[in-house]
Amino acid sequence: MPQYTVHTSWLFDPKLKSARQNVSVTVNTVSGLIERVYERESADATLQPGDIDLRGKYVLPGLVDAHTHVFLHSYDEAGALKQKRDESMTERIVRAVNHCRTALLAGYTTYRDLGSEGMQECDASLRDAIARGLTPGPRLFVATRVLASTGAFECRTENAGGGHCLPASADAVDGPAECRQAVRRRIAAGADVIKFFADYRRRIMRSPPAVQHPYKASVLHPPAEPNPDYLVFDDEEMRMIVAEAALARCPVAAHCCTLEGALAAVEAGANTIEHVYFVSDELFTRMAEKRVVFVPTLAVAEKLHSARFRSAILPQTKRAFDLGVRLACGGDTGTYRHGDNVRELELMIEAGIPAADVLEACTVGGWESCGGDLCGRRFGWFEEGLQADIIAVEQDPTTVTGALRDISFVMKDATVWKLDGNPQGMV
Template structure:
C-alpha cells in the first residue's frame, strides 16, 4: 500500500501542475453522512469545487478510482504522536530515558505513517513529558518541512500535584513528569493561560488518575477547579477536555462543561445519560485497552477476556443505549501510528455499525473539534480526501485498504 501511495504522490503533483481542476471518479462517495453510488468530486486548488453524479461533472484531468470509496479525510480523535507502543518501550522510560531529540524524530515518522493511513487530521492529547514539542511538529507539518496530518495539540496537559507519573522514585528526587501540575485558583489560571500562550489548541485536564490509597483511580480536581479551567480556556476560544475514567471524575467533568471525555471506563447509566443530555462526546479508546492487555500476555480469541475489556464492552452498550455521541479516537501511540483503523474495527465489534463509525471518524469528529472546513465532502470544504478499496460503510475492515490520500488538494 505504501508503495502505491508513494508512486501516486510522485505522479500527481506533475499532473496537477498542468491542470486547474481534477475530477476524482470512485465507485461511490461517502460524504461524511451518507454513501452515494456513481458520484464524483471535483478539486480545484486546495478546495472541493463540485460534487455529485459523475455525469454532471467535468474537469481538466480525471483520476479513475475503480472499486474504491472516496471519503472525507479521516480524523483521529485521540493520538499521542510523541509516544510509541509500550511493548517497545514502557511509558516511564519514554518519558525519562528517551531524549527529546529521539522522541521528535520518532514523531516525524509517526506523522507520516498516520497520513499514509488516510488520517488527514489528528487531535493530539498531550506531549507526555516532551514539553511543547507537539506544537513544533504541528508547525513543521504546516510549513511543509515534514509530511503529516493537520494537528490540534494540547501541549503539556494539566494534572493535580502528586497525581501523575512517572512515580516510584525516592521522594527526595524530583523527576520529570508526563504533564504539568497546577493547583488552586491562581495557579490553575496561570498554567491554563501559559499553555494557551505556548500553542495549545485546547486544554486537556486529568479529572482523575491512579493515585488512590491502593493505586486505584480517584478524582483529582474539584468541580470548581475544573469549572475555573473551563472558563479560562473558553475565554480564549478554546475548549476544555478531560481524561476521566471514574464515575465521580466523569460527573465532575460533565458538570464543569468539558466538551469531550477520554476513556470513561467507569461510566454508569446516569453518567452516560448526562453526557447525552449535555452533548459531551465520548472517546472510549478501545484499541489502547486491547493493546495494553495484549502486552500483558493476553491472546485474543484464545485466552479469557480481561476484566477491563468486559467493563469497556458493558460501558459501550450502555452509552449506545443512552444515545451518547461516540467519537473515533483510539489513544494511538499506545499502539502503532498508522494502525489507527484498529479503533474503528473495535467500535464495530463493540456494537456500532460501520456507517456510524465512519460518521464518527469524519463529520462527528470535525464538528466536535470545531473544524467547519473539513469532515464532509461539500463544495467549499478542504480537499482532504481518502480513497479506500471496497466500502467501509458496509465492512469497516475496508478502512485498512487506503490506496489514495489527498490533503489540501495535494496527493
Template sequence: AAVAPALTAVKAAHWIDTESGRERGPVVVLVQGERITAVNEGTAVPAGAKLVDLGDATLLPGLIDVHVHLTSDPTTGTGNYYQDALTLDVIDDAVIAPTLAKRTLDAGFTTVRNVGAPGYVDVSLRNAIDRGLIPGPRMLVATVPLGSTGGHADDTTGFSPDITFGGPTGVADGVDAVRARVREDVKRGADVIKFMASAGVLSNEASVGAPQYTQAEMDAIVDEAHRWGKKVAAHAHGAEAIKMAIRAGVDSVEHCSFIDAEGLKLAKQRGTYLDFDIYNDDYILAEYAKLGTPPAQIAKEKLVGRVQRENFRKAVQAGEKMAFATDAGVYPHGWNGKQFAKMVQWGMTPMQAIQSATWNAADLLGWRDRVGAIKPGLYADLVAVKGDPLKDVSALEHVDFVMKGGSVDKTDATAR
C-alpha cells in the same frame, strides 16, 4: 493575469456522504488548490481536469482521530518501561514525531487531535506540518496536560524523589494554579486544553478511576480555557470523575470506562462528547507485560478493559455524541483504523463508526467548516478503500489512497 489553480477530478464508483449518513455513487469530486469545489454525482469529468480514477473504490473524507499522542509509541522506545523513562528525553520524542505523523497520514487519518505531548513538541510538529515542511495530518494540539500532584499527569509518581525530571510539567494544584497553567498552555500554542479528571491506567498511582481534581478545580480549568476560546478534553475513567468533568462543562470526556447511567444522562443533556478508546485493551494486555510495564498498571488495565467496552455499547444505545478516539501512541501509530471493527463489534453500525471518525469528530473539533465530509468548501482530504466499508468496516484498516489538502500523500494499492 493570475492563473487559476489546476483542476483535479477524483472519480470513484462509490462514496460515503458522512453528513447525511448515506452511501452514494458514482462520483466525481472536483478539487482546486486545497479545497473541494464540487461533488458531482455521475461519471462526467470536465475537460482539462487532471483525472485521478479510483475505479471501483469507495471514497470517504479523510479520517479523524480525536485522541492521539504523536510523540511516541511502543515501536519507538527501547522496549523497556524503566529504560525509556530513564534514557529517552524530549529530543528523542521530537526526532521520531514526524515519522509517526507520516504513518498516521498514510493510514488515512488526515486530521488528529493530539491530547498531550512533552515539551511543546506537538506545537512544533503542527506548525511544521501546517507550513508544508513535513507530511502529516492536520493537528489540534493540547500541549502539556494538566493534572494534580501524584496524578495521571505527574510523570514523577513512582520514581525516586532523588531523580530530577526536566521540561515543563502540567502538574498544578488549586484553582489559581490551574488557571495559570491553562494560560501557559494557551501562550505556548495549545488549540485545546487537556486535563486529568481521574486516575489512569498507565501511570503509577494506585487508583484507576478516582477523581484527581476537586469540582472547583475542574470548573476553573474549563472556565479559563473557554474564556480563551479553547475547548476542553478531560481524561476520566471513574464514574464520579466523569460526572464532575461533565458538570464542569468539558467538551469531551476521554476513555469513559466506568461511566454510569447518571453520567450517560448528564452527557446527553449537556451534549458532551464521549470518546472511548476501545481497541487499546487488546494491545496493552498482549504486549505491555513484555515491555516491562509495572504489573500494577497491567492490573489496572484488567479492571477497565471489558467494562469500558460494555459501557461503550450502552453509550451507543443511549444515542450519545461519540467521536473516534484511539489513544494511538499507547499502541502503534498507523494502526488507528483497527478500532473501527471493535466499535462495530460493540454496538455501532459501520456508518455510525465512520461518522464518529468524520462528521461527528469534526463537530467536536469545531472544524465542520474544514473537514469531516466530502463537500464543496471543505479541504480536499480524501481517502479510498477497496470494498465496501459499510459491509466490512475493517476495510478501513487498509487505505489505498490518501489526499490531504488537494495533494496526494499516497496512492499505492499494495501498501499495508
C-alpha cells in the same frame, strides 16, 4: 491549474451515513479546499488533464483520530515511563515525524493529539512544521502539556530524590487561580485544545499499572486495587479550567477513568470525555443532553484493561451509543502503533455499533471533538469550503472488516500523498 476533479462511483457521505453514486469533487491546491461537489448523470466521467479517477474504489473523507500521542510509540516496545526517562528528545522527535507520515499513509488526515508526554510544546512546533510542508503528516490539533494537580500526572519513582528528576508531563497547578493561569499559559504556548486530568493513579508507580512493593500480606493488604484512580481536581478547579478556556474559544478534553471524575468533568462543561471505564446511565444521559463527545479509547483499553474489556467496556460503549451519546474515534494511538489507528473502529463495530455510524464518528465526530467550528476549519464530510481530505480503499468499509487497513489513496488539503497504494511526494 490549481483546480482538478476527483471522480468517484461510490462515495461515503457521513451526513447521510450511506454511500452516494457517481459523485465528483473539485478541489483547489492553492486553498486546499473543496470547491464543488456534484452528481454526474451516469457512471461516465469526462477526465480533464490532472483529474483523478477513483471510480471503482470506495471513497471516504479523510479519517480523524480523536485521541493520539505523536510522542509515544507502542507500549509493547517500551512503557511510557521508560520512553520519557530513557529516550532523548531528538529520538522522540524523529519517531514523531515517522509516526505522522505513517498515520497519513494510513488514511488519517487529522490527529487530535492530547498531550506531549514530557515533550513540552514540541507538539505545537511539529504541527506547524507539517502545516508549512516540511514533513508529511495529519493536520494536528495539540494540547501541549496537560493540566493536572501537583504530583498527579508525573513519572513517579521511589528514587526521585524528593523532587521530579524526570521530564514533567503536566503543567501542575493547584487551586482555581493557578488553573486559570495554566490555561492562559497553554493557549499562549500554542495549544489548540486544553486537556486536564479529572482523575489519575496518585501513588508511586514504576511502570503503570504494575505498582508498589510486594509487602507482606495482611488484612486489606495488598489491596485488590493497588493504585486506584482518585480525583486530582475539585469541582471549582475544573470549572475554572473550562471557563477560562471558553474565553479563548478553546475546547476542553477531560481524562476520566472513574465515574466520579467523568460526572464532575461533564458538569464542569468539558467538551470531550476520554476513556471512562466505569460508567452509569446517568452519566451517559447527561452527556447526551449536553452533547459531550465520548472518546472511549477502546484500543488502549483492550490492552490495559483486558480483564473487563469484553465483559464490561465494549457493552457499555454500545450502551452509550444507544443512549444517544456523541462518539468520536480515538484509540489513545501511540500507546499502540501509529498506523494501526483503525483498531479503534474495528472494536467499536465489535461492540455492536453499525459500521456507518462508526465511520461517521471517525469523520464528523472527529471534527466535533476538535471543537467543531472552534477549531477554525471544517473537515470530515464533502461540501464546498471544507478541507479537501479524501481517501479511498479497495473494498466496501461498511461491510468488509479490515477494508480500512488497505488504503489505496490519500489526499489532504488537495495534495495527493498516496496513489494506487503508493506514497507520493515523500522522497
